[in-house]
Amino acid sequence: MDFKLPVRNAVLDPSFHTEDEEVYDGREYAKWEDEHDSLRRFREEFVIPSKEDLKRKKLSISEGAALEDLSNPRCIYLCGNSLGPQPLNIRKYIDQYLRAWATKGVTGHFVSHEDSLLPSFVDVDSAGSQMLAPLVGASPNEVAVMGTLTANLHILMASFYRPNKERYKIIIEGKAFPSDHYAVESQIRYHDLDPEDAMVLIEPEDADRPILRTEQILQIIDDNASKAVLVILPAIQFYTGQYFDIGRITAHAHSKGLLIGWDCAHAVGNVDLQLHDWDVDFAVWCHYKYVNSGPGAMAGLFVHERHGKVSMAENKKEAPYRPRLTGWWGHDKNTRFLMDNNFVPQSGAAGYQLSNPSILDLSAVAASLHIFNQTSMGELRQKSLKLTGYLERLLLNYNADLSPEEELFTIITPSNPEERGAQLSLLLRPGLLDHVLEVLEENGIVVDERKPDVIRVSPAPLYNSYTDVWEFCRIFHQACQEAANVKNKN
Secondary structure, eight states: OOOOOOOOOOOOOSOOSSGGGGGSSSSSHHHHHHHTTTTTGGGGEEEBBHHHHHHHSSOOOTTTOOTOTTTTTTEOOOOOOTTTOOOHHHHHHHHHHHHHHHGGGGGGTTTOHHHHHHSOOOHHHHHHHHHHHHTTTTOGGGGEEOOHHHHHHHHHHHHOOOOSSSSOOEEEEEOOOOHHHHHHHHHHTTOOOOHHEEEEEEOOOOSOOOOOOOHHHHHHHHHHTTEEEEEEESSSSSOOOOOHHHHHHHHHHTTOOOOOEEEOTTTTTTTTOOOOTTOOEEEEEOOEEEESOTTTTEEEEOGGGGGGGOOOOTTTTOOOSSSOOGGGGOTTTTTTTGGSSOOOOSSSSGGGGGGGOOOHHHHHHHHHHHHTTTOOHHHHHHHHHHHHHHHHHHHHHHHHTTTTTTTTTESSSSSGGGGGGGEEEEOOOOTHHHHHHHHHTTEEOEEEETTTTTEEOOTTTTTTTHHHHHHHHHHHOOOOOOOHHHHHHH
């Protein structure tokens, strides 16, 4: 028997015509949405693990077989907020890099090939910036593919955190991702300041629903503006999935004389960022989540064009460029190999580069960005709003006839679609998590957890379908009920 979900309150596509409301409740509606999805072709660009793959004990496979053998049922992969699946074309990009290295050796730095997907080694970082810029709403000059997220945060804080006796505090969320917290705390200590005094933590007003209201953030900025010098916030909060009002918060911080940086790890490839137009000072992110470039993939950063200007004219009173940590790959390309030890940075974000990049890592990022460049973040965001909205309605309607005491889970992510990305964070009743995860795993559904009781579910518009969402809800609801029954028996 086909499982039915009461989606009476869902925002349904009006072009799906039926006089029978029950038809909306089943798999048929999800399949119809998938058939009319203009982005559905992109699913074929990714290797979605099969259910058999998830249980595989060895990487080696029988001769003639392939990991992406489509005869095996695919899993339901809803974990792009943690690690995106592998793009099919990544092997082609990496193989070309290996061939270029093998055939040209050191001359591969300057010699390209007519059929190459990327330029010669010394110019691959510039090509990466060209491909990356549309994802974050910036000019290529404002972004760089480099380093790792936390290392890039340190590099930019070394330039943008310039404390003095009067203004020295950094405003950060109290529930920041640990690496961000550590980076901020260590930068404060590096300047011989006390984190207990110099770190302003924005704590949730409600511990059970740890959302930070925009008005609360603006008030904290107001309360600390006289002594603060920098604000660092996540574009999307990793635990709750809340999408902050970047433009409004940035404008308010600037009105109080503060610089502001954003951790966009959960936002790049997820929402339609406009970092330049929002006047953001700087931003950092990784590429292994929604951008699907692989575990620990090379990261990216943004520096607004006004901070990246370089003027080496003589007899100028102001500094020729913004103070920063420097390395030779940030040096002007035209004179980089003169080796005269007279640092002249490239303009823009590229001037913050330190060492020459790993072409292997950059090839993986470029392979993924190639897929994004075939569409737009605006199109992806529109599908994401519908897909996550569909997930939310299926989940909410399951609880529609239950009292709060009877509900087995609640959604802690904001209900306003404009205040979230693809992720919904589900807070389970205490004691249910382990059993629910076991059932999901048995059925080939990949999500992730945050102890003690939260499951994060992220339907990514590039490769997830409405049928994925429908099937997840069917199994998730059954898993919750099973877990509750087991707990009641014990």
